[in-house]
Amino acid sequence: MKVEKLLHMAGGAGDSSYAANSKIQEKAILKVKPILEEAIVEMHKNLHPKKMVVGDLGCSSGPNTFLVLTEVMKIIGKQCRQLVLQPPEMQFFLNDLPGNDFNNIFQLLSSLKESVRADKNTSSVPHFVAGLPGSFYGRLFPSQSVHFFHSSNSLHWISQVPEGLESNGNCVHLNKGNIYIGKTSPPLVVKFYQDQFRRDFSLFLKLRFNELVPGGQMVLAFSGRKKRDIYNGELSIIWGLLSESLNSMVLEGLVKEETFDSFNPPFYAPSMEETKAVVDEQGLFEIRDIQMFESNWDPYDDSDEHIVSDNIKTGVNYARCIRSVLEPMIASHFGAAIVDELFSRFAMNVANHLLKENTKLPILALRLKKKEQMFTKV
Numbered sequence: 001m002k003v004e005k006l007l008h009m010a011g012g013a014g015d016s017s018y019a020a021n022s023k024i025q026e027k028a029i030l031k032v033k034p035i036l037e038e039a040i041v042e043m044h045k046n047l048h049p050k051k052m053v054v055g056d057l058g059c060s061s062g063p064n065t066f067l068v069l070t071e072v073m074k075i076i077g078k079q080c081r082q083l084v085l086q087p088p089e090m091q092f093f094l095n096d097l098p099g100n101d102f103n104n105i106f107q108l109l110s111s112l113k114e115s116v117r118a119d120k121n122t123s124s125v126p127h128f129v130a131g132l133p134g135s136f137y138g139r140l141f142p143s144q145s146v147h148f149f150h151s152s153n154s155l156h157w158i159s160q161v162p163e164g165l166e167s168n169g170n171c172v173h174l175n176k177g178n179i180y181i182g183k184t185s186p187p188l189v190v191k192f193y194q195d196q197f198r199r200d201f202s203l204f205l206k207l208r209f210n211e212l213v214p215g216g217q218m219v220l221a222f223s224g225r226k227k228r229d230i231y232n233g234e235l236s237i238i239w240g241l242l243s244e245s246l247n248s249m250v251l252e253g254l255v256k257e258e259t260f261d262s263f264n265p266p267f268y269a270p271s272m273e274e275t276k277a278v279v280d281e282q283g284l285f286e287i288r289d290i291q292m293f294e295s296n297w298d299p300y301d302d303s304d305e306h307i308v309s310d311n312i313k314t315g316v317n318y319a320r321c322i323r324s325v326l327e328p329m330i331a332s333h334f335g336a337a338i339v340d341e342l343f344s345r346f347a348m349n350v351a352n353h354l355l356k357e358n359t360k361l362p363i364l365a366l367r368l369k370k371k372e373q374m375f376t377k378v
């Protein structure tokens with residue numbers, strides 16, 4: 001699977017677009033806001049940049065793209081007002097893979113300008129916005145040119161299907177019957193996913209280390225795993241329900257078994273310990289904060305109930321969110337014709353699962369500060 005070509009969220013602003021179905025991700029951004037504020041305030045206090053470069057990695061297209069950008073401007077604007085300082089000129093780079101709907105972002109830029117002008121904290125902040133297509137698993141910026149990196153809901157996408165997992169032409173599928181780590185996955189599959197995450201996240205840290213100015217910071221938030229049992233982690237449950245939906249279509253002859261078995265999404269949700277271990281091993285960043293948040297599958301449900309009140313509605317709401325993330329990849333692998341049926345079965349499987357357990361979505365958030373006086377070769 002060519003991740004850079006195939007991975008993108010559902011574009012545009014229609015009913016099934018990511019823009020219209022990204023409330024779960026918006027809630028994650030809002031939960032991480034206090035960490036974002038600490039990072040920006042500390043970085044600005046230490047560096048007082050006259051020009052400040054910010055990279056948002058995996059920005060997608062929709063309201064969340066501008067939410068992060070305006071939050072950063074508000075923090076800077078407020079800080080400069082309090083300290084009676086001239087705000088820096090801010091250059092934002094919105095990064096995503098080339099298949100991202102950058103046009104939609106560009107078309108929304110005029111509405112961003114209006115909302116920035118209307119807010120007392122942002123109106124005085126000079127800013128420039130540019131799109132930056134490319135993988136964050138490669139160099140994106142000149143050395144020591146960026147003050148702050150942000151990335152939300154994106155780093156659980158690894159750079160490729162884990163090495164060793166894809167059939168090498170002999171039609172042996174190591175992870176048969178699963179589309180991620182599932183209860184029947186062989187231990188080798190788990191190892192392949194973990195190794196790929198470790199390689200990718202290590203590379204990501206080295207690349208960003210070289211691109212950050214001394215004293216620069218990053219706030220990264222992505223899907224994590226809270227459950228200890230890696231075969232039954234929160235993401236394994238979600239992918240398991242999708243897998244069941246696909247399998248039922250295989251049994252009815254609507255999807256070919258071989259097509260199902262060869263679907264391995266490039267995705268991994270690490271535990272806090274795994275993530276911390278990679279940062280520590282690289283030794284390039286100081287961990288200023290690391291936290292795990294949880295939210296409900298239903299973006300419109302903020303309760304802490306043990307069992308969800310309307311499992312059918314939650315099933316439908318959650319299926320819409322997942323569809324807006326996976327539809328382009330599913331359509332490219334299985335064909336667009338199965339998408340409606342697949343997600344209607346998935347909604348029902350989610351609803352049934354929620355009668356047994358109100359599984360949450362864990363979000364891992366890290367604030368990292370570049371360590372001084374080091375040079376790393378990538």
Ligand SMILES: C[S@@+](CC[C@H](N)C(=O)[O-])C[C@H]1O[C@@H](n2cnc3c(N)ncnc32)[C@H](O)[C@@H]1O
Pocket residue numbers: 007008009022025026029057058059060061064065095096097100134135136137151152153154157159325
């Ligand atoms: C779920 S969206 C998150 C969008 C936005 N940050 C938010 O929180 O709503 C994940 C985004 O990460 C992007 N992405 C995944 N892998 C990437 C990579 N290697 N380089 C750049 N972007 C990537 C996807 O294309 C997608 O747009």
